[in-house]
Amino acid sequence: MRRSIATVCLSGDLAEKLRAAAAAGFDGVELFEPDLVAGEMSPEEVKALADRLGVTLDLYQPFRDAEGVTEPEFADVLRRAEAKFRLMQRLGITTMLVCSNVATASVDDDEVSAGQLRRLGDLAQGYRVRLAYEALAWGRFVDDYRRSWRIVELADHPAVGICLDSFHILSRGHDPAAIEDVPGDKIFFVQLADAPLLSLDYLSWSRHHRVFPGEGGFDLPGFTAHLLRAGYTGPLSLEVFNDVFRQTDVHRTAVHALRSLIWVEDQARRALPAGAQTPDTGPGEALDASSLLPATAATGIDFVEIRCEDPSSVEMVLDRLGLTFRGVHRSKPVGLWTSGAARIIVNQQQAHGAEPHLSAVGITVPDLTAATVRAHRLKAPPVHRRTLSAEVALEAVLAPDGTEIFFGDATTAAWVAEFAGGSDLGGTEGPEDADAPTGGITGVDHVNLSGAWEDFDEAVLFYTSVLGLTAGSATHVPGPRGLVRSQVMTSEDGAVRVPLNVSPTLDTGPALQHVALACPDLRAVVRRARERGLVMLPVPQNYYDDLDARFDLDPELLAELRDLHVLYDRDAEGEYLNAYCPTVGQVFVELVQRSPGYAGYGAGNAPVRLAAQSRR
Ligand SMILES: O=C(O)c1ccc(O)c(O)c1
Numbered sequence: 001m002r003r004s005i006a007t008v009c010l011s012g013d014l015a016e017k018l019r020a021a022a023a024a025g026f027d028g029v030e031l032f033e034p035d036l037v038a039g040e041m042s043p044e045e046v047k048a049l050a051d052r053l054g055v056t057l058d059l060y061q062p063f064r065d066a067e068g069v070t071e072p073e074f075a076d077v078l079r080r081a082e083a084k085f086r087l088m089q090r091l092g093i094t095t096m097l098v099c100s101n102v103a104t105a106s107v108d109d110d111e112v113s114a115g116q117l118r119r120l121g122d123l124a125q126g127y128r129v130r131l132a133y134e135a136l137a138w139g140r141f142v143d144d145y146r147r148s149w150r151i152v153e154l155a156d157h158p159a160v161g162i163c164l165d166s167f168h169i170l171s172r173g174h175d176p177a178a179i180e181d182v183p184g185d186k187i188f189f190v191q192l193a194d195a196p197l198l199s200l201d202y203l204s205w206s207r208h209h210r211v212f213p214g215e216g217g218f219d220l221p222g223f224t225a226h227l228l229r230a231g232y233t234g235p236l237s238l239e240v241f242n243d244v245f246r247q248t249d250v251h252r253t254a255v256h257a258l259r260s261l262i263w264v265e266d267q268a269r270r271a272l273p274a275g276a277q278t279p280d281t282g283p284g285e286a287l288d289a290s291s292l293l294p295a296t297a298a299t300g301i302d303f304v305e306i307r308c309e310d311p312s313s314v315e316m317v318l319d320r321l322g323l324t325f326r327g328v329h330r331s332k333p334v335g336l337w338t339s340g341a342a343r344i345i346v347n348q349q350q351a352h353g354a355e356p357h358l359s360a361v362g363i364t365v366p367d368l369t370a371a372t373v374r375a376h377r378l379k380a381p382p383v384h385r386r387t388l389s390a391e392v393a394l395e396a397v398l399a400p401d402g403t404e405i406f407f408g409d410a411t412t413a414a415w416v417a418e419f420a421g422g423s424d425l426g427g428t429e430g431p432e433d434a435d436a437p438t439g440g441i442t443g444v445d446h447v448n449l450s451g452a453w454e455d456f457d458e459a460v461l462f463y464t465s466v467l468g469l470t471a472g473s474a475t476h477v478p479g480p481r482g483l484v485r486s487q488v489m490t491s492e493d494g495a496v497r498v499p500l501n502v503s504p505t506l507d508t509g510p511a512l513q514h515v516a517l518a519c520p521d522l523r524a525v526v527r528r529a530r531e532r533g534l535v536m537l538p539v540p541q542n543y544y545d546d547l548d549a550r551f552d553l554d555p556e557l558l559a560e561l562r563d564l565h566v567l568y569d570r571d572a573e574g575e576y577l578n579a580y581c582p583t584v585g586q587v588f589v590e591l592v593q594r595s596p597g598y599a600g601y602g603a604g605n606a607p608v609r610l611a612a613q614s615r616r
């Protein structure tokens with residue numbers, strides 16, 4: 001299907017917006033009137049630029065307060081409309097968005113609104129313009145797409161159809177299934193926007209909090225599938241009013257936006273039964289399997305990479321936790337530490353002056369080629385790593401938070417063998433084998449990444465679309481310097497868990513990242529680490545008093561938790577023990593012991609951890 005974006009989604013002036021939309025790969029744009037009015041380009045210049053860039057101008061919007069008015073008022077509506085139809089001829093735009101009346105409507109009568117739209121349609125036809133009537137969620141009388149469709153049916157005019165905007169429909173909780181009752185050719189335009197589920201008046205919610213499909217709480221794939229079943233063949237256009245995207249880099253936002261559209265289209269087509277995928281135009285056009293994105297699933301964490309100039313503090317922590325040094329890479333200043341399935345790479349390459357930070361995560365997938373092709377088709381920026389011809393060349397893409405995401409499958413497992421020799425840090429074994437002694441740590445429980453607040457929505461979409469992870473509910477963790485927003489992304493079976501954190505808006509230093517290592521006997525690992533000189537992050541006595549009040553713990557267990565600086569949580573499904581190593585640079589290691597049913601992260605412990613870390 002054709003892909004469009006409203007100019008209101010992007011930052012910059014109109015020329016910058018058009019260039020960014022074209023460069024990202026959009027087919028067309030919706031021209032948001034204020035972008036034209038505030039600019040110096042004449043309508044003819046705008047048309048010429050769009051033509052040169054190869055993007056179509058798909059919609060002129062919005063035209064407000066057109067129907068449900070008194071006759072004297074309607075005379076002025078016709079006058080205003082005619083001026084815009086003339087303008088649209090100069091722009092070469094043939095569809096105008098007409099919003100349901102929010103301000104001047106005084107007549108709550110479908111026949112009256114339909115009659116006025118019909119007369120507008122007569123006028124529009126003379127200029128070869130079509131009108132797409134959209135029910136705004138805060139319309140004075142018309143705030144439901146089913147009512148706007150009834151009015152359009154009553155208007156019964158070839159130049160009058162409806163515009164469906166997912167925000168207005170889904171924010172009001174209206175069932176989108178009735179879209180299928182509308183003939184596809186009477187749906188003149190479609191606007192897609194997602195949004196977080198907020199309890200807010202519709203106008204504020206719509207004007208400030210829309211996000212791209214896949215980033216909020218609405219079912220955009222389901223919505224889009226209804227459109228396809230209705231036989232809609234026009235553009236899918238993003239209309240996302242968002243305070244952040246209005247100020248971020250226009251080229252980056254345009255690519256981010258296109259990724260959301262590619263993803264939602266793909267998800268919608270997958271939701272259709274095979275039999276619905278046959279018409280040879282419109283929805284069917286794209287429905288052969290080769291045009292679908294290759295499916296992928298994240299099945300596990302292959303490795304976690306920490307990059308730094310001086311690895312000594314990181315290696316000290318890993319060593320004392322009982323991980324084994326597997327040696328240095330045969331061609332690079334990169335070391336590998338393992339325990340069970342946990343593999344941690346310490347990379348000194350291109351790390352001049354860098355403090356330890358999580359630089360890359362390896363994700364195992366069923367099919368490396370499929371995962372890579374999918375990521376590239378979703379416009380994920382590829383990452384280059386220096387590699388010799390005899391070495392395994394791992395494919396990677398850059399996530400919005402700056403983490404490099406590597407893909408691995410059975411064909412790349414040999415990368416581990418490039419680390420040979422062991423070292424003076426105590427490792428003697430050769431390349432890793434699964435049955436090696438584990439030192440109590442068996443794998444990676446989760447990897448917690450952090451990003452800037454302005455990249456957060458993009459990161460959620462990235463992990464959803466590129467890795468097939470699912471966003472859980474977002475929470476805020478109170479810390480001494482503000483709230484940390486946290487959103488867990490997980491694979492279907494929970495094997496890959498990636499909580500994303502955003503630090504408070506004001507600059508409070510780099511946000512911490514961490515890797516959480518799973519161990520079936522956490523207290524034994526902590527005890528042994530302490531014997532080797534590693535003391536876990538101290539936890540206040542008040543925390544343990546509170547723990548006792550909440551859980552009525554066995555006194556012996558409570559004393560041991562207190563002594564070892566181990567934190568505790570419990571829910572109906574099981575228990576969670578965790579402990580935090582001292583922070584090195586921007587990163588720390590967490591130890592986790594979870595019973596199989598426990599799906600959380602000790603949410604109550606995170607504020608205690610933030611406070612303790614900020615005291616250090
Ligand atoms: O907020 C508005 O006014 C507005 C304008 C045009 C639209 O298509 C829309 O969904 C909202």
Ligand SMILES: [Mg+2]
Nearest residue numbers: 134165191239
């Ligand atoms: Mg809209």
